[in-house]
Amino acid sequence: MGRLLEFIDELGELDDTIVLVMSDNGASAEGGPRGSFNEMYFFNFEPENMAENLARIDQLGGPEAYNHYPWGWAWPGTPRSSVGNARPTKAGSATP
Helix, strand or coil: CHHHHHHHHHCCCHHHCCCCCCCCCCCCCCCCCCCECECHHHHCCCCCCHHHHHHCHHHCCCCCCECECCHHHHHHHCCCCCCCCCCCEHHHCECC
16 A cells, blocks of 8 residues: 555655545355355245256346355455354454
């Protein structure tokens, strides 16, 4: 961050620069071991069908899906915690 700000200053643009520092608490592991095409299946007590999920793979990320990727993809996105972002740590005062 310091080197970036120094460079912007050298360009003479520091006074016209807004710096935003943001944080993300990591990836969600709510998709379970196999992932989920639409979490509404879970809330409606409907078991997910892996064949249907695979048939709808091109719809992931679109308006008809509310998908969650599986644990195996969520864990690398939350390197300091093996449980994902759905669980607070340190009594909720910090994110994983």
